[in-house]
Amino acid sequence: MFENISLEVANHIGVLTINRPKQLNALNKLTIQEANSALKELATDQSVGVVIITGVGDKAFVAGADIKEFADFSIAEGGALAQQGQALLFDLVAHFPKPIIAAVNGFALGGGLELAMSAHIRIASSNAKMGLPEVSLGVIPGYGGTQRLAELVGKGKANELIFTAGMISADEAYRCGLVNSVVEQDELMDTAKKMASKILRNSPMAIRSAIKAVNAGYTSGVNGYEVEIEEFAKCFGTPEFKEGTTAFLEKRKANFRE
Numbered sequence: 001m002f003e004n005i006s007l008e009v010a011n012h013i014g015v016l017t018i019n020r021p022k023q024l025n026a027l028n029k030l031t032i033q034e035a036n037s038a039l040k041e042l043a044t045d046q047s048v049g050v051v052i053i054t055g056v057g058d059k060a061f062v063a064g065a066d067i068k069e070f071a072d073f074s075i076a077e078g079g080a081l082a083q084q085g086q087a088l089l090f091d092l093v094a095h096f097p098k099p100i101i102a103a104v105n106g107f108a109l110g111g112g113l114e115l116a117m118s119a120h121i122r123i124a125s126s127n128a129k130m131g132l133p134e135v136s137l138g139v140i141p142g143y144g145g146t147q148r149l150a151e152l153v154g155k156g157k158a159n160e161l162i163f164t165a166g167m168i169s170a171d172e173a174y175r176c177g178l179v180n181s182v183v184e185q186d187e188l189m190d191t192a193k194k195m196a197s198k199i200l201r202n203s204p205m206a207i208r209s210a211i212k213a214v215n216a217g218y219t220s221g222v223n224g225y226e227v228e229i230e231e232f233a234k235c236f237g238t239p240e241f242k243e244g245t246t247a248f249l250e251k252r253k254a255n256f257r258e
């Protein structure tokens, strides 16, 4: 069905794998379109509660936007590339109504790191290498990297990484808050799935509200505290709130998925 990605759903977890191993999973137009379609399917699939995004193989998560595809672009085409990419994939991931975990299994460079940074949580394998090398190509990050890297690691460290075009190790990425944890490569998917299982025990509706409230604080012109109040209020009166609070009072585990 898809050419450049694969999609599997099991145990309420959707795994979207970028699958262009010969190009180190670089994101060309088709890959972005296919990832967009797959994510829309996962958003409406009631059986799915968490999504994991990873790259095929043990070398690369995603080595960036496809340089061969944009090397001849004009100013207008460059603008459209960034705008369409952000709308179709990166913003879709960041505002996805279900948690998305990036399992970073190798190089995450340029658009690859930008994809990982749009996800809600990042787990890296110990061999992963991360960076935004765009200025070495005479361009800047265009899939949200200048904004999301500064949000995650602070402006000074983001500037250093962007201006030097350097790569950092998984351990350094952990130390500066770019990834949530680092594990050996053969444990990466299990670790991501274990975290997904923990998330799956909780109220999908409350998690959707939490995603909105956290994101609101990083959206210019939006008051995150007000969005938190609105989303908090919306939870009351929902069946999931009833189930969660009743289960606590009855000293049993809440069951949100039946």
Ligand code: CAA
Binding pocket: 022, 023, 024, 026, 063, 064, 065, 066, 067, 068, 082, 107, 109, 110, 111, 112, 114, 133, 134, 137, 140, 141, 142, 143, 145
């Ligand atoms: N786009 C297109 N093709 C890519 C690619 C990319 N981003 N990254 C790797 N490839 C291709 C290579 O061209 C090569 O293909 P061929 O065999 O046909 O020549 C194949 O993948 C394997 O790559 P290498 O031979 O280079 O592998 P390596 O182990 O020597 O190096 C690497 C690995 C350090 C990741 C290196 O491939 C590299 O530097 N890649 C480019 C990274 C980069 O600059 N990314 C940013 C892209 S720009 C961007 O993302 C803009 C944006 O924000 C919107």
